[in-house]
Amino acid sequence: MVVFALLFASPEFAGSPICAGCHAEIAQTQAKTHHARALSEAPGGRWAFGAGAQAITYVSQSTEDTYVEHGLSWYRKIDGLALTPGHPDSRGVTYRTFAPDAAILRCFQCHSTGMLRLGAQRRIEPAELGVRCEACHGPAAAHARMPSRHNIRNPARFTAAELNQLCGQCHRMPPAQGEETNFENPWNVRHQPVYFTQSACFRKSDGKLSCLSCHRPHSDQPASASLKCAECHPKPKHQSNVSNRSCVSCHMPVVNPSPWLSFHNHWIGIYQLTGPQANPLRPLKQWPGR
Template sequence: MLLCASSVAWGEVGSRSCRTCHQSQFDAQSATAHAASLSPPASHRLASSFTSLLGFKSDWAFGAGSQAVTFVSRLANGEYLEHGRSYFASLKRLAPTPGHAGLPGPGVRYPVIAGDAAILRCFQCHSTGAVRVEPGLRITPAEPGVRCESCHGPGDSHAAAPAKSNIVNPARYSSHELNQLCGSCHRKPAAAGSATDWSDPWNTRHQPLYLAESRCFLQSNGKLSCRTCHDPHSGAVEPGCASCHAAVKHRTSTGTRSCVSCHMPTVVPQPGLRFANHWIGVYTPGKTLRPR
C-alpha cells in the first residue's frame, strides 16, 4: 500500500503487538530472512562483516544477507540512490549490485515520484504495512522487514478483540491462493499468453513462475503450494517429495544424492547468488534452466 502522510492509517499494529499473545510464532519469525529483509545498515545482522568494506554512507540495507545486501541512500535533492556495489555473504566482499553489472556511475538514482514507482516498490516488498512519503519526499515504511501483517493483513481489530473472524489465516487458503500470496512479492506465475524467457537465469528467482510449470504442480489436483515445502514462520525447508512419490524406481543410480540436487538444480545467475530451480523435473546434467 502506498500512502501519503495525510492519509488515514490502515490498521497495522506491528509484530510486537502480535508477540503478546503469539510468542512462538513471533520468536520463530523474528529469526528469518523475511524479518531482516530491510533495516538501517548499522542494525543489520551482518553489519560487523560489511561496515569496514563500505566506502560510502547509506540509510537502508535491503536483503537479510542470506544472499546479498544492497545499500540505498536518500540524497539531498530527495532522490534515492541504489548503490552500485552490494555485499555478498558467500563471497564475503562487495561486488556489483544484482542487475547493475556494466552500468556506469556509482549506482542508480530514483526519483520518489515516478511512473513506475520503482523505489517505493522496493520498500513495499521489503516491509510491512503502509509505505509513506513524508514531507521532503522521505520514504518511511510502517515496519521494516516482512512481518506478521504482510501475510495476515492489518491486525488492529484482532489485537484489540481477538477472534478468528477479524484476522486472515492462510491455513484456509487453497494452494492457488497461497501461491498468489507468496507470489505477491516472489512474483506470480505468468499470465496466460505472456512469454517467460526460460533461458534467462535471473528468472529463476521468481519461484512461483517456475513451480507452476512442474508436472508435480500441474498433475496433483491443486495440492502443491509453497507451504508444502516452506514453513512460513521458521523459514525451514522440508521438500517432502516422499509424500507424493513414495517409492520411485530409478533406472539410473541416484547414490546418496538428495532428490532436490537432481530435480531442482541450483542456478547461479551471478557469482554469490544462487536459486533452486522450482520447475521440478528431470534435468540433463549441466543444463539447469529447463528440464529435458
C-alpha cells in the same frame, strides 16, 4: 455502535509488537527470520536491503526527489563487495522517488510491512521494517482489539493456487494465461511461484502441493528437511543408481544468475545436468499439458 462498526471495518495495521503480546512464541521465531530482517537501517543514513542470507544492497536518499541504489553490494559468498546486479559500474543508479514505474517505492513495499509514509524532505518511511505478520495476515488492528478467527486472514485455509498468489505478491506472481516467460533467463529462477507452477507435481496433484508443503512460514528451517517427494513418488523409476544424491540436487537444480547468487529451480522436473546439453533452466521434457 456505529463507531464501533467503522473501527472494525477500517483496514488498519497494528504492527508485530502488538501481535507479540498474544502470539509470543510465533513472534519470537519470526523475528529471527530473513523475512523479518529483509530491510534495516545501516550507518550513514543508508537502507540495507536483504537480510544477508545471500546479499545486501544499499539504498540512500540523494536529494528531496531521488534515491540512489549503490553500485556495490555485499555478498555472503565472498564476504565482500562486488557490483550490484544490473549495474554497469560502481557509481550507483539514481531513481526518482515518484518515477512512473515507482521502482524505489516498490523496493520498500516488498521489503517492509504496512503503509509507506513520506517524512520530512520526502524521506520514505516504512511502517515496519522487514516482512512481518501483517504482510501475510493482512492489516489486523481489528483482530488485535477483539481477537477472533473471523477477523484475521489465516493462509492455512488457502488453496495451493491462492498461496502462490500470497507469496507471489513479493516472490512474483505465476504467469497469467497467455503471458510469456523467458525460462532460459537465469535471473527469472528467483521467481519461485513462476517456475513452481510449471511443474507436473503442482499441476497434476489436485492442489496437494503448495509452498507450505516444503516451507514453514514463521522460520527459516530448510525446505529440504521437510521434503515430501516420497509421499507421492515412493519408487521413482531411475535408469541408473541415484541413491546417494538428494532428489533436489537433480530435480530442483541450483542456478547461479551471477557468480555470487544461487537459487533453486522450483520447476520440479527432469533435467540434463551433465554433458554438452547441460541446462538447469528448463526440464528435458515438458508436461504435455503445456
